[in-house]
Amino acid sequence: MTTQWVIDAVKLGEARNLPASDFYFRDRSQRMMSIPLTMFVLRSDSRTVVVDTGGPADEEQIRRHHAFEYEVSEAMRPENALARLGVNPDDVDIVVNTHLHWDHCSNNHLFRNAEILVQRAELGYAVAPCPANRGSYGIHEDTVPPFAQCLDRVRALDGAEEIAPGLGIVPLPGHSPGSQGVRVDAGDGTYIIPGDCVDTFENWDNGGADLPLPSGRFTDLPALYSSMTYLKGTGWLPLPAHDHSVVDKGRFGY
Numbered sequence: 001m002t003t004q005w006v007i008d009a010v011k012l013g014e015a016r017n018l019p020a021s022d023f024y025f026r027d028r029s030q031r032m033m034s035i036p037l038t039m040f041v042l043r044s045d046s047r048t049v050v051v052d053t054g055g056p057a058d059e060e061q062i063r064r065h066h067a068f069e070y071e072v073s074e075a076m077r078p079e080n081a082l083a084r085l086g087v088n089p090d091d092v093d094i095v096v097n098t099h100l101h102w103d104h105c106s107n108n109h110l111f112r113n114a115e116i117l118v119q120r121a122e123l124g125y126a127v128a129p130c131p132a133n134r135g136s137y138g139i140h141e142d143t144v145p146p147f148a149q150c151l152d153r154v155r156a157l158d159g160a161e162e163i164a165p166g167l168g169i170v171p172l173p174g175h176s177p178g179s180q181g182v183r184v185d186a187g188d189g190t191y192i193i194p195g196d197c198v199d200t201f202e203n204w205d206n207g208g209a210d211l212p213l214p215s216g217r218f219t220d221l222p223a224l225y226s227s228m229t230y231l232k233g234t235g236w237l238p239l240p241a242h243d244h245s246v247v248d249k250g251r252f253g254y
Helices: 059-065 078-085 120-127 201-208 221-234 244-249
Strands: 006-019 032-043 048-051 069-071 094-096 115-119 154-157 161-164 167-171 180-186 189-193
Touching: 006 078, 006 180, 006 244, 032 078, 032 180, 032 244, 059 069, 094 161, 115 120, 120 154, 189 221
Parallel strands: 048 094, 094 115, 115 154
Antiparallel strands: 006 032, 006 069, 032 048, 161 167, 167 180, 180 189
């Protein structure tokens, strides 16, 4: 019998006053937008797995380093969000970071018993990114980068891997060198949690075009196109990383 998972998409913060060109390649509208920071909690009958752990709950810490508005309400704090789901962080045995940007890994430390799965290529780049990408990895003179806080529990992956019955790692490079997604076999179909390979449904739908619209943030545009082309061909249902409708609905796969 195939293991079927239920997915909860949890909002851990909201970033505002961001240019649309950050999310939509060659967008010239000059519009500003807001995005949720999302953690995905995956549960089967016997296991709990977390995909991405969001940004820090310390708003002041964010304001020191980023020129946008950032809010974490009491309800959005990760320990409170998990409590509403009835999840004890100590019961989570796997955390997957789709990549190591600060808004996807800042709460890894909460999951004290979890093995953290990251692509080896992502780890290698995070340690010494090009200057333009240092802020994305939370590298600042006065702080320890979020990705570096739990390196003793990180297991580096080299490509695709089945990590549990019904859960698979899918390499999706382009947004960053070692970006990856998680395939989730659920009761109502197969989902893909694609990280920032797909920021929003507007990227995915792209006005009805054959291919999704790339993000405005990437390290390798041809690789990003290749990753999106692959995803379109799978027929899987995407859960974009920064789409309000995902966290508004909240639960998938039942």
